[in-house]
Amino acid sequence: MPSISEEAVQVIEEARELLTPSPAERERVASALRRAVERLSDALSDMGVEAIVEPVGSATRGTWLPGSVDLDLFILLPPETPGERLGCIAIEAASRAFGNCEVRYSSHPYARSRFEGLWVEVVPAYLVGSPSEIISPVDRTPFHSRFLSEKIDEELAGDVRLLKAFMKSLGVYGAEIAVEGFSGYLCELLVIRYSGFVGVLLDAPGWREPQTLYLPEAPPVGGYQPAPLIFPDPVDPRRNAAAAVGRTQFHRFRAACSQFLRRPSVQFFRGFVASVDRDRARRVVEERGTRFILAVFSGVSFPPDVAWGQLKSLRARVERELRETGFGVLDSSVWYSDRGYGALVVELTISELPPAEKRRGPPVGSPGEAPFLEKHLSARDTLGGPFIQGDRWFVLKRRRWTSAIDLFKHIVEVARPSSLRGARVSVYTDLGEILSLREEDLVRFLLSFILRREPFLEPS
Amino acid sequence: MPSISEEAVQVIEEARELLTPSPAERERVASALRRAVERLSDALSDMGVEAIVEPVGSATRGTWLPGSVDLDLFILLPPETPGERLGCIAIEAASRAFGNCEVRYSSHPYARSRFEGLWVEVVPAYLVGSPSEIISPVDRTPFHSRFLSEKIDEELAGDVRLLKAFMKSLGVYGAEIAVEGFSGYLCELLVIRYSGFVGVLLDAPGWREPQTLYLPEAPPVGGYQPAPLIFPDPVDPRRNAAAAVGRTQFHRFRAACSQFLRRPSVQFFRGFVASVDRDRARRVVEERGTRFILAVFSGVSFPPDVAWGQLKSLRARVERELRETGFGVLDSSVWYSDRGYGALVVELTISELPPAEKRRGPPVGSPGEAPFLEKHLSARDTLGGPFIQGDRWFVLKRRRWTSAIDLFKHIVEVARPSSLRGARVSVYTDLGEILSLREEDLVRFLLSFILRREPFLEPS
Known part of the structure; x- marks a missing residue:
């Protein structure tokens, strides 16, 4: 087991200071939390709902990072409450309590309100006696919170x-x-x-x-x-x-x-402060001699977890099809912004292939031989052969995809998963154009994909 | 089991006619064979060598193809004859008998003479009682010949x-x-x-x-x-x-x-008459979009079997190294002319690679990690990374070979097997130049490599 240097201890102590919320912030959070619980409880009893309001999360035990605290309030309802009522109760209660409310979804709808300069998440759950009796996954959260608060x-x-x-x-x-x-x-x-x-x-x-x-x-x-x-x-x-x-x-x-x-x-x-240095990225890519293809999807209307999942499976498919066709994929990546647009980028070592590909035919003398010869002997897309190697027939044929860009476009435009079909897609292949895109956070993602260096390797 | 058509029977009968030596040719071969045996026997007894002259091969049983017959005469010597004397006896006897003689080698030297417009091969061997007693591999030949003549x-x-x-x-x-x-x-x-x-x-x-x-x-x-x-x-x-x-x-x-x-x-x-159609070959290759590299070795001084063996192993090495580096090899072939020059040709689908290659490093946290990071973090040939994927470090590095032609030249010029080092080598990469080479039989080989179609698929 490694030991810790004096220098590291000092850095940690410096960080500890930086990460300690000020007494003023603590006081503000504590009083906001107290008042929010009060308001929400009042709202529920006004509505005639029998429920317990339980604050959970980092605000309850001082584990939030300074300047980024949310209040999490659970509304614990009797197990007899019908599932479809949970969302309504939370939304109505949050609206009454805080005078404003957004609807969010995880396993069921919940509410998010603004209160005293903070976000308050109001999550409906079932009141159960032990974690083994939970009905919805969120019912476990109060148990987590109680466990942590004790420790x-x-x-x-x-x-x-x-x-x-x-x-x-x-x-x-x-x-x-x-x-x-x-x-x-x-x-x-x-x-x-x-x-x-x-x-x-x-x-x-x-x-x-x-x-x-x-x-x-x-x-x-x-x-x-x-x-x-x-x-x-x-x-x-x-x-x-x-x-x-x-x-x-x-x-x-x-x-x-x-x-x-x-x-x-x-x-x-x-x-780690990633410098947004487009010129350096251009130079690096020029030295590498690789090609980039970028698809940007906009108007993606799915929740982030669904969008991420779809982008990741699209990425796997694009990589697999490019490789199987014979193109060289150095790496690929996806990215999603909660402003509703996503990106899929591929870096290629081989983006063009010649028209000819060698195709394996049936074994010599097998039942497939005669149809194979008949099909390929005088076909217009036969570019050589048929000929025998080892125990098999082979033929050189014109391949369908000679440009990785065409295949990429085909997949993302025509063959993309149905769930991404509602989105608009733009495909970029010119690195200059890619690095000039307006979305600063997309470009930042692309730059870190291009440089690919673990940020922690060179803290300045 | 397939049956044979009337048409095939007729074609075979036609071929049988064509392939039957004329009575005149038979008579000429029979009398030349008789006289050659006589002359060689006389020469041996003049030399005081106790030996039997035994004619073997196709001339003894009429299995030669019209117009291409050689006479094969074995000199069968007692097993006590020292191995190093075999060649001398054959050469001296052939020279005395026919007034001319070339020296050839297989397992030991033998002689080749011109006699009555035919080639006579004079091969010294040991007279043994059964194939299980043979001393040199050629000693088996007379047994083969006797067996076949009987059947x-x-x-x-x-x-x-x-x-x-x-x-x-x-x-x-x-x-x-x-x-x-x-x-x-x-x-x-x-x-x-x-x-x-x-x-x-x-x-x-x-x-x-x-x-x-x-x-x-x-x-x-x-x-x-x-x-x-x-x-x-x-x-x-x-x-x-x-x-x-x-x-x-x-x-x-x-x-x-x-x-x-x-x-x-x-x-x-x-x-099968392969048409030497250079223009067709050029068109085919253009359609394929592939690249050809041809090495021509001249002044190869080894016997054909050795030269072929060396060319084949050089071919295997070139294919393997090109593939391992990432280039795409559609096929390759070698060829050797008994006039002392050989050729190695490669058809490539991928002949250029970008400078960057992804190199796998050690597992995260392994003893190799620190040296790997130190080596690549600030190296000039690092083109991206180091970064982590799965449980490993990776880095993008400048590769050594980005041109298949350079790698090919390196292997055939610098790293070729020592046995081919005496030969001169010229490397051609321009198809026009390749197809304009003077050696007609080399070009014929290249054309059939390009077209790659089994000749028997389209008899006219």
């Missing part, structure tokens, strides 16, 4: 903030499909498991996939889906709280911990 | 000529490494096995690799090297008389027999 004192809350900030600047924070990373809940569990941030930092470099970690009160029970990290949820040990963590993110986190221990820097907590 | 009557001799001519026009006649085909001896064995040419023709389409065929007096004894065709040598059943037959030639012969049965034509015996 996380003010000291550990600071460590949770360090870990969250570290993961966030690395891009591995979040269990959503966009990130395939570590949820806030998992961050808190890790800090409990290692009694602090430094323990995680020192141990993670030695994690081996599949790595199992657990709390003494909730050892693994087996039966988990394969995953790089298995952390039994202490409120339901049959559930892997780390199921969302993907292989790349698992190893990126490990590598970043090692790197921090070698070259500590406060950038690991503040975020 | 092949005048009728079957005509069938042997049909089979030899059929195989010759197909390019599968000959056991040498250049052809990897059927020896004259194997042709005669096949005709004996099937009691004639038509039996071979009808049965070959049904051969299955590995196909075992044998004569009743010499069934297989096992222990043969794997081969597509196994035919135990009747004078030594542990030896596979078909060991030289390669897979492609085995199946080409099968396919040609089927094709003949469907569309009989006398061209199958007279040779």
Whole structure:
């Protein structure tokens, strides 16, 4: 196990300071939370709904990152409440309580309101006696929150903030499909498991996939889906709280911990500033001699997790079809903005193929021989042969796709999954044009795809 | 088993006529053979050498193709004769007998003389009592010849000529490494096995690799090297008389027999006339969009079997290295002329690659990680990364070879096998220039490589 340098300790202490919410912010959050619970409870009793309002989440135990706190209020309803009423209750109660409300969806609708300068998420759930009785997945959240509140004192809350900030600047924070990373809940569990941030930092470099970690009160029970990290949820040990963590993110986190221990820097907590240097990107790509194709989808109307899922499966299909046709794919990536547009980019080493391809025919003397010869002997798209190699017939034929761009366009325009068909799509192949696109965050994504260097390798 | 059409029978009878040596040719060969044996015997007794002169080969049983007969005379010497004397005896005896002599080599030196307008090969061998006692491989030949002379009557001799001519026009006649085909001896064995040419023709389409065929007096004894065709040598059943037959030639012969049965034509015996149409070849290649690279070696001083072997292994190496580097090889071929020059040609689908290649690094957190990062982070030939995918580090690097032509030249000029180093090499990449080369037979080889169509598919 590596040890920690004096320098690293100092950097961590500096980060701890930066990540501690000011007394004023704490006071503002605490009083807003108190008043929000009060208002929501009043609204529910005005509506004649029998319910408990329970605040959950980082605001309840001081684990939020300064300047980015949300209030999470659960409305706990009797199990007899019909499922289709949950959303209505939350929406009506939030509207009454805060005078404004947006509707959001996860497993069922919930409400989001603005109150005293903060976002308040109002989530309806069932009041159940134990995690084994839950009806909707969100019913587990209050149990999580109660468990964490018992374990996380003010000291550990600071460590949770360090870990969250570290993961966030690395891009591995979040269990959503966009990130395939570590949820806030998992961050808190890790800090409990290692009694602090430094323990995680020192141990993670030695994690081996599949790595199992657990709390003494909730050892693994087996039966988990394969995953790089298995952390039994202490409120339901049959559930892997780390199921969302993907292989790349698992190893990126490990590598970043090692790197921090070698070259500590406060950038690991503040975020790595990616310079938006279009000229450098152009030079790099010119040196590489590769080709880029970019599809931009706009007007995507699906929730982010659905859009990300569709973009990822489209990406897998595009890569597979390009490779199977004979084009060379160096890498590809997808990106989605919550403003409703998504992107799929491919970097190619081979983007043009000659018309001729060698096609394997039937074995000599097999029943397929005569039809094969008849078909190809005088066909206009036969460019050589038929001829025999080993025990088989072969023929040179004109291939369907000689340009990767044409095949790419075919897939994203004509053959894309039905779910993306509502979106408009533009395909760009000129790097200059690609780097001149107006969407600054899309260009930032493209630049980091082009440079491809792990940001934590060179903190300045 | 397929049956034979009236039309095929007629074509075969027509070919039989064409392939029957005239009475005048027979008389000339018989008397030349008689007189050559006499002269060689006299020369040996003049030299005081105790030896038997035994004529062998096609001239002794009328199985030569009209216009292309050689006389083969074996000098059978006592087993006590020192090995190094064999060549001298043959050369001196041939010179005395015929007044002229060239020296040739197979397992040991032998002599070749011109006599009455024919070539006479004078081969020294040991006189042994049975094939199990042979000392040099050529000692087996007289046993082969005696065995065949006993089995092949005048009728079957005509069938042997049909089979030899059929195989010759197909390019599968000959056991040498250049052809990897059927020896004259194997042709005669096949005709004996099937009691004639038509039996071979009808049965070959049904051969299955590995196909075992044998004569009743010499069934297989096992222990043969794997081969597509196994035919135990009747004078030594542990030896596979078909060991030289390669897979492609085995199946080409099968396919040609089927094709003949469907569309009989006398061209199958007279040779397929490949038209030397350079313009057609240029058009075909233009349609294919492929690139050709040709190396011509001249001044190759090795015997044909050695030169062919070296060219074939050079070809395998060039194909392998081009593919491993990422270039696309459609096919390649080699060719050797007994005038001392050889050629290696490659047809490429991908002949240029961009500078960047993705290189896999060590697993994240492994002992190789630190040296890998140190090596690539600031290296001038790093074109992207290092970055993590799955559990590994990757980096984009400048590749060594971006042009297939450069790599090809490197292999054939610098890294070619030492045995080809004495030869001069010229590399051509311009198809126009390639097709304008002076050597007519080299161009003919290139044209058939370009068209790649089995000649027997379209007899006119």
